[in-house]
Amino acid sequence: MSILKDKNILLGITAGIAAYKSANLVRLFIKAGASVKVVMTPASKEFVTPLTLSTLSKNPVYSTFVGESDEEKDNEVWNNHVDLGLWADIFIIAPATANTMAKMANGVCDNILLATYLSAKCPVYFAPAMDLDMYKHESTKKSFEKLSSYGNKMIPAGTGELASGLVGEGRMAEPEAIFSFIEKDILDQLPLRGKRILITAGPTYEAIDPVRFIGNHSSGKMGFEIARAAANLGAEVILVSGPTHETILSNFVSVQNVISADDMYKEVHKHFNTSDIAILSAAVADYRPKNVANQKIKKKDPTFTIELEKTKDILKSLGEIKEDQFLVGFALETNNELEHAKGKLKSKNLDLIVLNSLQDKGAGFGVSTNKVTFITSANVVIENELKSKADVAKDLMDLILKQTHA
């Protein structure tokens, strides 16, 4: 899954021959799951048609301050550049001609693309495209410098055959290269870039015999949402999950499937010393059958007793060996919730605990909402409203970011 998924991308097209390549750029963004709108300079319409771009982007294309409403062809509408600028999460001008860059650098605003540029508050990228002598000209270099000083990011032109027939620097970077440049740039700025996060999720199943087990109702939803939230912040996530129907599609999450508490213990310990943060949200069985029958147990007697033995407490074992890792546990309680959670925070040597009370409606197993209380190692108690598990996961990651100053 691309980091550009669900992003609002505004593509600005100016009058360079490379404008035809921008149609492909629209396709790449759409394929990545982004929403795309296109704003063009009037002259760029000579190089690529608005129809192509609106068809690919599935949105109207803006090239003038005044357009026609779809409903009544005679009615003119104001194309609001401020709204466009505010809509965008990212603004990319590709191709960026020497003329447009000089205007951008000097605050000239004589078309809707330039007005949108001046209104946009989001990160701006520009991919220059021009002939080699224009590219080398002092005036063009000044534009590059000025735009960089405004915080705009240049996607350098490549070298190759140019429209003039000359060979040299000035060719707009290929759409795939522009796409990767932006993706990487956004990733590099994410607060958890370079951090490894270990997460446990779901239930564990403890075998009784080859066909039966002791399990619980955990769906794994909470842990999977935490994995998504951590990956969205740029972390490399190891998600150790017990049996669940949940799935995750992300290049940043590696799912390790386990069945029993013992499997989970071993898998977690494989990754803990290389992790920066560990969040243990799994509902691990506290007990397992002492003896597992090799064959299916036959019903003979009117009653049947299974002797259970304790499983290893994974969270506690990490608390005992942790060095610099930030360790987060969950507590599922039905009574004296705060007291029990604070007790676990201390006894398991945690940095943060997330308290779930089964007394709260909409909290707990199976549902897609949760109501949690965070308790920090300094005993600060943060109560939260009932929220979707996705929002709880974001809140948790925000708090971890604050606590670790990442």
Ligand code: CTP
């Ligand atoms: N946990 C664990 N390994 C276990 C049991 C629990 O890692 N064998 C972790 C859970 O993932 C959770 C935390 O410990 O993060 C607390 O789990 P919970 O079931 O609330 O508490 P327990 O420590 O098992 O204590 P009790 O069941 O007595 O309340």
